[in-house]
Amino acid sequence: MQQVVFGLIGAGGIAQSQHLPNLTRAPHVTLKSVCDVRPDALQQAQRQYAIPHATTDYRSLLSDPEIQAVVVATREDMQASLTIEALQAGKHVYVEKPLASTSDECAAVVAAQKETGRFVAVGFNRRFAPAYRKAKEIVAAEGGPWNIHYRLSDDYWRWGKSYPPRVRVIHEVCHIFDLLRWLTGSEAASVYCVESRPDDEIITLKFRSGCVASIMSSGYATMDLPKERLEVITEKGAVTVEDFVELRTFGFAHREPVLRFAGHTHPDREFTHKYLFEAEGAAALFALRRMGWALRNEAEAADALSGEPAPDAQEMRRYLNQTGPLWNYMVNKGWLPALDHFAERILTNEKPENAAAEDGLRASVLCHAAIRSRDNNEVVSLNGFDG
Template sequence: MSSKKIRLGFIGAGAFISARHLKTAGETPYMEIRAIADLDRERLAEHQKKYQIGYVTDDYRKLLADPEIDLIVIGTKQDTHARLIIESLNAGKWVWCEKPMCETREEEAAILEAEKNAAGRLAIGFNRRFAPAILKIRQVLTKLPRPWIISYRLQSANSYNKSSRNSFYHGRPHIIYEGCHILDLAAFLMESQPERVFMSGTDDENDIVTMEYPDGSRFVLVITTRAGGIGLEKEMMEVFTPGGAMSLRDFVELRIRGIEGEHDHLFEPQRCPFGKEVLRWGLDFWQRLCNRLVWEDIPVNKGLVPIRLAPEEQPFSEEIEQIAAPYAGLDWRERNFECDKGWIGAFRHFAEAFMNQTQPATADGMAGKMANDLGFALLESKKTGMPVNFQKYQTAASAPEAGF
């Protein structure tokens, strides 16, 4: 690498950023946390105790003016993303921003203009592009004939709960604020734009999406907001082609059928000390381990009923109890292991691209715009009850207002 270290400045350091990118920065030898800007002073104090940080502040503009910061990480609420992206790019920084990129098509245009004129690069946090399981699926797809039928399920149960009017997400559509991950994934896998898109569903956003492509391929997404169960894997994907099929569950188990030269795969969870056991015993072991270590702390009234089988049918009982014993009494965050959705890989790749001064393969401003535009078109379809010609929609002069 051309530089020894990359110096990071974090604008916003809430729960997600703290659990993902700050943690990755703290674990990565070539990353230095130069500064954190946040309005929560207690949170800043906690991070100062945990990490070696140059300084903390409640004024993000100090980070933009700091010549010692190479990369800005934006983890604030989504209604500030566009402004902070533009200011950071104009300050000459490389910029990582969490999803979605912005909230309106006017903001999209302003971001793309800033990106075009910037010395730095912009990455939107569509991490699934870097999940090992997704990369394997994409590699296999390159040798399979089209059309492809891809079916994806994103079930959030109560984890995306907008019932409170005090919640930032109240009134903001799930298909934009979380579904954008899967819309970007569709673009990444299909490598083309759909001709028509359609979404139907309920007022509480249990929706079904169909995207139709020129070659006859289809991408179908079932996305739930108030339906599902915590103990079931949040995400599942199935791929059907004239040359074979694939099935991915929880980014851990990939089954490949009917494709010459290919075989099934298991993928190790990230930051999990029991990765070898997962690779040995598979998805069932992984889910029951999570149930034992973390999920059983979640009250049933929040949607969890523990995974139960008759004692004589319960696999891995002794192994899981041996693993769980040392974790008794620890905070749940110290027992929370996650499947590898590409968070670490994507973030490190972008940092390494800066250090090597190479073009990153992360999602850029155009990818952020594509995911947003698909979401906007799907909302229009749901509103009218009719399919939307996506290519015409993209070139239309009218655009949704902020707040949708």
């Protein structure tokens, strides 16, 4: 099988949990080089994944003529400029979301993509989640979406501390803006956002197709609660998806009432959840999350009692942090198929189905419209925006 030669810029959190293992197992990909400004992360990645070349200088990676495509996974402050440099060096680019912090930077990537004619994929991987591809197919065949609710909730209060308050909409909710555009095949005409406290928000959208949608984004949930839930009302029935593992249909006599989807695994970690989710769907997910939550509570209580990491909590911590599934990445949100599809389309020179640079820009416009709506307490109209 033909393979595209990739380089990876940024070997941090998402690279370790997704891009490094996926770049080394996707059928249409071979990973030649990795770059990070942190030598420790770099060496660890190179050793663990047997990558032929490693560098702290991204320009040296971009100047390698053998490298055809790069994954950019630094952070939103640099991703646009790195993408533009990579495009100008003749590379195709898979860049993590959000494409940039500002819409102007996104527009510059759109311009560079057009100028160079290379492909850009933005890491809105949910478009490739098997459960969502099936949901889209069913919804489209049943009269299309009329009313959508999406809940995106997690313990951001724990993991999102490196971000300033009130920007969760830019780097988390951007995924859902893209998903809604993809599901409806339509553009938002207006957006309205209210918050109960910073990073605890409801966003409502009206699409040009007539569909309405609400997003409940909460950064104050618990790992006991599955992170995402999609509910779509179609012409006369409904489709729900519980955290990528269980799709249910309602009101369609000719359709399967329940479909279940396998979990996503990391090569180094325990993998039985993959089969449990496939066989038992949401019930297995609820049970596994409850177990992880309870173990973490016990470990934290033991630490609090002894005033330091408690030896008798060691086994629990090892399971939670080193052995068990990667909790945020155990359901299949489409990371691997999104990357492999991109590589395959580079080989055939056909436009990929991934979110393109324009989609990154449109998601950014929605993020900033939601923030403007929230801050000024007004409905923001987007009818004038044509990208």
